[in-house]
Amino acid sequence: MRTIGLIGGMSWESSAEYYRIINQRVRDQLGPLRSAQLLMYSVDFGPVEQAQHAGRWAHAALILEDAARRLQAGGAECVVLCTNTMHLVAPRIEAAVSIPFLHIADAAGQAAVEAGTLTVGLLGTAFTMEQDFLKARLAAQGLTVLVPDADERQAVHRIIYDELCVGVISDTSRQVYQRVIESLAARGAQAIVLGCTEIGLLIKPQHSELPLLDTTELHAQAAVAFALEN
Incomplete structure (x- = not known):
């Protein structure tokens, strides 16, 4: 089994989900007492969040480059960045290891x-909905990507930072997301990419009229596939 390296902490609410999903998947595939070989370097989200909203992406990249190097030095055989937004600086992290x-x-x-x-x-x-770092990567795989309108984007963003990142799960906020999903469906969306690793804490399959593509779940599964690849 290869050793997975996780860069977590952005927020730790979703990083805990990565740990749970990865270990459950390994157990399901290898047996009841099996678990993943992994390292997690969990950063302090505060300075990263401040850099995000100030547009100081190069500063945030330095923090994550350092985390990736520490994982490699500790024996990790891949890097899994447990956040969508910070994939904006993915090329720098990838180049650091x-x-x-x-x-x-x-x-x-x-x-x-x-x-x-x-x-x-x-x-x-x-950041994820309005910039191209994730949308372009999805489009390169043949997908058409729709995003909510400006007011909806503001509401989705606020709920992530003010609630989900601090462990607050609200029925009222879930209804906001459901209305946004309905709007995207009316515009032709066939599925919804949960492109923030905390959204899956709020929106489950039973809450959506469209299929969900939960990036936390899918990314964790990709890490397990890498770890168990012959």
Whole structure:
């Protein structure tokens, strides 16, 4: 089994989900007492979040480059960045190490293509919905990517940072997301990419009229596939 390296902490609410999903998947595939070989370097989200909203992406990249190098030095055989938004600086993290970097959009895009879903709605932080670092990676796999309108994007973004990242799960906020999903469906979305690793804490399959592509789940599965690959 290869050793997985996780860069977590952004937020730790979703990083805990990565740990749970990866170990459950390994147990399911190898047996009841089996678990994953992994390392997690969990950063302090505060300075990263401040850099995000100040547009200081190069500063945030330095923090994550350092985390990736520490994982490699500790014996990790791949890097899994447990956040969608910080994939904005994925090329810098990938260049900082010599081990594979498993990109979150590749896992989501592959799942969409395999399901025959070519038009997807994307929910995430405003950075993810408005910039091209994730959308372009999905489009390169043959997908058409729709995002909510400006007011909806603002609401989705606020709920992520003010609630989900601090462990607050609200029925009222779930209803906001459901209305956004309905709007995307009316515009032609065939599935919804949960393009923030915390959204799956709020929106489950039973809450959506469209199939969900949960990037946390799919990214964690890709990490397990790498770890168990012969």
